[in-house]
Amino acid sequence: MILGASSFAGAPGDLKEHVDSIELYIPKLGIYHGLTLEKEKLDRVLDEISIYNFAVTVHAPYWAADPKYPSALQIDTAQMGKREFALMEESIELANRTGASVVVLHPGRIGTDREKSFSSMIENLSRLASVAEDYGVILGLENKEGTDPSNFCCTAEELSRTIETVNSGYLKATFDIGHANLTCGGNSEKLREFVRILQKHIIHLHLHDNSGEWTQRYDGDEHMAPGKGCADFTVLKLLSGYKGVYNFEVFSLEDLYFGKETLKNALKL
Numbered sequence: 001m002i003l004g005a006s007s008f009a010g011a012p013g014d015l016k017e018h019v020d021s022i023e024l025y026i027p028k029l030g031i032y033h034g035l036t037l038e039k040e041k042l043d044r045v046l047d048e049i050s051i052y053n054f055a056v057t058v059h060a061p062y063w064a065a066d067p068k069y070p071s072a073l074q075i076d077t078a079q080m081g082k083r084e085f086a087l088m089e090e091s092i093e094l095a096n097r098t099g100a101s102v103v104v105l106h107p108g109r110i111g112t113d114r115e116k117s118f119s120s121m122i123e124n125l126s127r128l129a130s131v132a133e134d135y136g137v138i139l140g141l142e143n144k145e146g147t148d149p150s151n152f153c154c155t156a157e158e159l160s161r162t163i164e165t166v167n168s169g170y171l172k173a174t175f176d177i178g179h180a181n182l183t184c185g186g187n188s189e190k191l192r193e194f195v196r197i198l199q200k201h202i203i204h205l206h207l208h209d210n211s212g213e214w215t216q217r218y219d220g221d222e223h224m225a226p227g228k229g230c231a232d233f234t235v236l237k238l239l240s241g242y243k244g245v246y247n248f249e250v251f252s253l254e255d256l257y258f259g260k261e262t263l264k265n266a267l268k269l
Helices: 039-053 081-100 114-135 154-164 179-182 186-199 232-238 251-268
Strands: 002-006 021-025 055-059 102-105 138-142 171-176 200-209 245-248
Touching: 002 055, 002 251, 021 039, 021 232, 021 245, 039 055, 039 081, 055 081, 055 245, 081 102, 081 114, 102 200, 114 154, 114 171, 138 154, 138 200, 154 186, 171 186, 179 186, 179 200, 179 232, 179 251, 186 200, 232 245, 232 251, 245 251
Parallel strands: 002 021, 002 245, 021 055, 055 102, 102 138, 138 171, 171 200, 200 245
Antiparallel strands: none
């Protein structure tokens, strides 16, 4: 089992005591000045993680309502132009450079015409999958939280449909159990069915927790430590053949440690 953590969970030296993989979370690495990738800053980040011999995954920029999110890095995969494709290619190129197993990306936002937005997202994801193929990198399309009705791919059915429509070996699924828990309203049986439907596409996992319901704070997507909300992590036992990274998307070393114990108990390791 490969345990990982997002780069915002702690310093690489501290993370290395707990995990073997790090997810380079591009929007929070501080390596962009506006739209310009500052290569010296990136090199410093890569030099630091290389000291600890981490395996790597990459989280590409995405769309976010959070005012702290860098405005220049906003990407809606249902509405992409030259700027957005250039940013995504930089993340894919970084994955190639670091030997990353996966680049995580978000599905698009639903516009005034849902079908038109969906078709545009499919076209853009197909193009990104082609770029990923050129670099020998796999894209992991993440399921989003159903507490925000503007998100595509909240349900396992729609995420599966998206991946199957693109029909590329370079576009698979990142299963985010926290987002799925919100979509399923904290219902364990619904969450279990979600996993069953998506299972064949899953190559990457995001682990965090929540109360299973909408709140004013991030639509309920609070990224608690696994075990501090109501998500049933025993559903991960359905992924018996899974060989990818179990990546903890939490904000502190304390939450990482707590989450590891929750996962251990859930899987009876």
